[in-house]
Amino acid sequence: MSGEEKAFQLDDRPLVVGIGGTIGGISSTERALRIALDAAGEQGFRTRLFGGADMAKFPLYDPKAPGRTAEEQEFVDAVRGASALIIASPGYHGSISGVVKNALDLLEETARDAERTYLADMPVGLIATAYGWQATGSTIAALRSIVHALRGWPTPFAAAINSAITKFDAEGGANDPAVVEQLRMVGKQVARFAPLARG
Structure with a gap:
């Protein structure tokens, strides 16, 4: 375990987990998710991002598999310890991407958890990016x-990003300040509602 991982585990601030991205490098979806997570972090939360490179390591979900890989277990444990989630997906053929769906299917591992089944009562922020509205x-x-099927609470505001118009940069910004503010609102809302879920 690296020093950074140890420090993360010793940090007792509530956690917001981000899930999203695409396989094949840092995408606009992942950059949008990072902006939302940073806004939650400014509200006093720890954040953890599972991007495209992380999700690419998950095998196709098999409910009858005898065990889980270390990467799968790390993901499930992070969600178990989270106070809120933010999910970001590209729009593929009118719906979410396979890699994001596969990660969400893995949350079936929490179905019999005594403390919290699935995402019960957890605030979940949503982001979609697509080449068109x-x-x-x-x-x-x-x-x-x-999220409803997993018993979570989608936050009132969701960010819909048209990537044909909005371009993200490697410095954590975008060419449209209004889009940045929308993404920050997603992060702020999960941070605002997370204390209610922990009560």
Whole structure:
């Protein structure tokens, strides 16, 4: 375990976990998610991002598998310890990407948890990025349905980002300040509602 990992585990601030991105490098989806997580971090939360490179290590979810890989277990344990989630998905053919869905399917591991089943009572912020407006709306709707099925609470505001118009940069910004503020609102809302979920 690295010094950074030890410091993370010793930090007792509540945790917001971010899930999202694409395979094949840092994407606009992952950059959008980072902006939202940074806003939650400014509210006093620890943050942990599982991006495309992390999710690419998860095998296709098999509910009958005899065990889980170290990467799968690390992900499930992080979600178990979280006070809130932010999920970001690109819009692929009108819905969420396979890699994000596979990660969410892995949360079946929490189905029999005594303390919290699935995402019960947890605030969940949602972000969709797509090359056009139509897919952003259907992707947000799909994410809301999944979060409801997992017993979580989608926050009132979700960010829909048209990546044909909005361009993100490596410094953590975007060419449209209004989009940055929308993403920051997602992070601020999960931070605001997380204390209610812990009560």
